[in-house]
Structures are given as C-alpha cells and as structure tokens.
Amino acid sequence: TRSTRPQRLLKVVQKHATRGDPQSVISAIDHFCRHSEWAMNVGDEKGSILDSVVSELNPEKVLELGTYCGYSTVRIARLLPPGARLITLEFNADYAAIARQVIAWAGLEDKVQLVEGASEDWIPRMKEHFGIETFDFVFLDHWKDRYLPDTKLMEDCGLLRKGTVLLADNVICPGVPDYLEYVRNSLSYKSYYFKSHLEYTKAEDGLEKSVFLG
Ligand SMILES: Cc1ccc(Cc2cc(O)c(O)c(C(=O)NC/C=C/[C@H]3O[C@@H](n4cnc5c(N)ncnc54)[C@H](O)[C@@H]3O)c2)cc1
Numbered sequence: 274t275r276s277t278r279p280q281r282l283l284k285v286v287q288k289h290a291t292r293g294d295p296q297s298v299i300s301a302i303d304h305f306c307r308h309s310e311w312a313m314n315v316g317d318e319k320g321s322i323l324d325s326v327v328s329e330l331n332p333e334k335v336l337e338l339g340t341y342c343g344y345s346t347v348r349i350a351r352l353l354p355p356g357a358r359l360i361t362l363e364f365n366a367d368y369a370a371i372a373r374q375v376i377a378w379a380g381l382e383d384k385v386q387l388v389e390g391a392s393e394d395w396i397p398r399m400k401e402h403f404g405i406e407t408f409d410f411v412f413l414d415h416w417k418d419r420y421l422p423d424t425k426l427m428e429d430c431g432l433l434r435k436g437t438v439l440l441a442d443n444v445i446c447p448g449v450p451d452y453l454e455y456v457r458n459s460l461s462y463k464s465y466y467f468k469s470h471l472e473y474t475k476a477e478d479g480l481e482k483s484v485f486l487g
C-alpha cells in the first residue's frame with residue numbers, strides 16, 4: 274500500500290539530512306514541504322519566531338502539545354541548554370513512531386521525552402510521573418479545540434508559574450478564537466501577537482505569546 278506523508282517526510286530526512294545535525298533535519302523537512310508535499314509543521318517563517326522566543330527564554334522545562342513529525346520538537350530542543358528537558362505529547366502512534374526517528378536523526382533524543390498519549394490524560398500526571406514542578410515554556414500545536422481546555426487544565430494542575438510562556442501556533446489559520454479571547458482578556462496573562470504566514474504559504478497566520486502572571 275501507498276506510504277503515508279509522515280513516512281515520506283522521514284525518508285527525506287534520512288536521505289538528505291546529516292545524522293546529529295538538527296539544522297540539516299529542519300532544512301530537509303522545509304524543502305520537502307515547500308517543493309514536494311505540504312505538511313502541518315510550524316515551518317521556517319513561524320519557526321524563526323519560535324526560535325527567538327525559546328532563545329530569549331532559555332527554558333529548563335518545556336512542554337509541547339502535538340508532536341506530529343517532530344519538526345518543532347527538533348527546532349526547540351536544538352536551542353535548549355544542557356540539562357534542559359522537553360516533554361512532547363502525541364496520541365497518534367504512527368506519528369509518534371515517525372517523530373521518534375526524526376528526533377533521533379537530529380541527535381536530540383537525550384533532551385526529548387516523547388510521550389505517546391493524550392494531553393488531557395498526561396497533563397494531570399506531569400508532577401507525579403515526571404517530577405515536573407512547573408513548566409518554563411509550553412508550545413501549543415495540537416488540535417485547535419484543545420488549546421483552551423488544556424491551558425485551563427495546566428493552570429488547575431499548578432503547572433504554570435509567574436513568567437511561564439505559552440506560545441500557540443495557528444491562532445489565525447485554522448484559528449483558535451476561544452483560546453485567543455481567553456488569553457487576551459484574562460487578567461492572568463499578558464499576550465502578544467506575532468503576525469506571520471501559514472507554513473509554506475502566503476495565507477496569514479500567527480503565533481500568540483502569552484505570559485502567565487500567576
Ligand atoms: C482550515 C485549515 C485546515 C488546516 C490548516 C493547516 C494546519 C496548519 C497547522 O500549523 C496546524 O497545526 C494544523 C492542525 O490541524 N494541527 C493539529 C495538529 C495535531 C497533531 O497533534 C496530535 N494531537 C492532537 N490532539 C492531541 C492531544 N489532545 N494529545 C496529544 N496529541 C494530540 C495529532 O495526532 C497531530 O499529530 C493545521 C489550515 C486551515
């Protein structure tokens with residue numbers, strides 16, 4: 274039977290990227306998605322904004338919701354200081370299997386813990402299962418109707434501290450209206466919109482950076 278797009282993306286990484294070189298993995302995926310098959314990675318343009326937010330923050334404890342093929346996982350993990358940890362949640366077993374191999378090809382498996390399961394099941398278990406007190410940085414890029422409930426769940430589980438940064442992909446396209454309304458109107462967040470484009474296209478999209486105020 275025909276291969277899947279994530280399988281073809283992994284093949285491109287293994288053919289064109291250099292083992293242990295995260296930038297070559299990122300470039301191989303971006304070239305494939307721009308010239309062969311579009312895929313829902315955060316992409317190079319929004320990815321540069323993601324890079325700048327991570328570099329400025331230098332986070333020790335990072336959570337990513339929605340691994341997909343591991344593109345943003347690699348983007349974030351490559352910038353983390355030694356000893357820092359990224360936990361990424363992915364409930365599709367096929368995508369998780371591809372992402373593990375992409376992350377390994379980039380040589381970042383020591384910084385990344387890919388957990389196969391649903392965010393709503395694992396967010397409440399972060400403290401007892403992973404010994405996480407609070408996260409410094411959270412990247413939201415999973416199903417768009419889960420951004421708001423999962424943010425409230427992280428608040429309720431005490432996983433956010435004064436200064437924790439949430440960065441949400443796709444706040445315009447596909448759009449997350451309920452999440453935007455919440456972080457932009459809640460007294461518990463200071464929110465900023467980074468205007469950009471939907472990955473590999475000319476359509477408008479953007480990232481929303483929201484700082485939890487405690
Ligand atoms: C109209 C329209 C359609 C599509 C686009 C294009 C477009 C552009 C984008 O950047 C996008 O991020 C998306 C998008 O839909 N992303 C959803 C991404 C899900 C991944 O996360 C996984 N997952 C989903 N919920 C959970 C969950 N609870 N726990 C654990 N993993 C979860 C899934 O298993 C997938 O691996 C779409 C633009 C406009």
Ligand SMILES: [Mg+2]
Nearest residue numbers: 315414442443
């Ligand atoms: Mg996205």
